[in-house]
Amino acid sequence: MVVIRKKLVTDSQANKVTYGKGNAKKFIVVHETDNTRSGADADAHARLQYNGNSRDASWHFTVDDKEAVQSFEHTWRCWAAGSTTGNNQGIQVEVCVNSDGNYRKAMQNAAELVAKLMRDEGIPISNIVQHNHFSGKNCPSQMRAGKVSWTQFITMIKATSGNTTQQKPSTDIDRYRVLTGTYATKQAAENVLDVLKHRFGWVAYIEQDGAKWRVKTGTFTGMTAAQGGANKIKTAKLAQVTNIVAE
Structure with a gap:
């Protein structure tokens, strides 16, 4: 069951990286x-988009092996598909291929998200398309190479029945920061900061x-989010020790 979470880009930022509102929502x-x-x-x-993506690109959802994060409401015409029709009529779903993630699980989560979007927006399965459909770009490249084939992905979508859950807002509104342990040189800390x-x-x-x-993060809302941030730092082997402090 894929968890769907919202981290919506502000309207002022969205106007810089989209064609504005008015998406016809005919394709996924x-x-x-x-x-x-x-x-x-x-x-x-999602944070990249929220903080102001330097690239001329935008998309509605990003999905990995743990969750789907929404950056734009469906009405926005994002810059992703490589054609006017694809951008003005498509809901854009990016699937993560990070080396520390489970690719097949990410695809399963994407299939569950797509199935929900189909139900919500009345989009037929014939209009679930690859980025390649609009621009000819080799995307989604790993799927097109057969890691999980397009046919398998469509089968995953068809087999999905209501396997989504909207994440409830956290009742913990306190703010926390994550601090790493110390580094012997400023350059080592700068590498982690980067x-x-x-x-x-x-x-x-x-x-x-x-x-x-040492390196200090910005604030996380809620202890659960802060603990997730600390775990992510450790998983990436950026620090052996982390501390969470209340703001």
């Missing part, structure tokens, strides 16, 4: 991120601690 267009780096999951790509900011899409800072350095 499936993409892959082509970002195989560790940690390049749905949360990271990953947190540009791969994970987080706000982060460097702090001096005596003769050493």
Whole structure:
């Protein structure tokens, strides 16, 4: 059962990276991120869009092996499909291919999300298409190479029946930051900072601690989110020690 979470881009930001509202919502267009780096999951790509994507690109949902994160309401005409028709009439779904994720599970989650979008918007399965359909680009590349074939993916969609859940808002509204342990050099801390900011899409800072350095994240709302951030840092082997502090 895929969890769907919203982290919606502000209207002011959306107007910079879309054709505005008025999406006809006739197609669901499936993409892959082509970002195989560790940690390049749905949360990271959603934060990238939320914080202001420097690329001329946008998409409605990012899906990984844990969740689907929505960045734009369906009415926005995102820049993703490579053609006027695809952008103006498509709901864009990006599937993560990060090396530390489970690709097949991500595809299963994507199938469950697509099935829900079909039901919600009245889109027929004949209008579930690859990015390649509109632009000729080799995308979704791993699916097109047969890692999970398009036929298998369509079968997953057909087999799905209501296997989605909307994440309930957290009742914990306290804010927390994650602090790494210390690094012997500022350069080591800057290397970690670069990953947190540009791969994970987080706000982060460097702090001096005596003769050493540590990295501090921006705020997370709720202890569960903060713990998820701390675990992500450890999983990516950016720090052996992390601490969560109340804001």
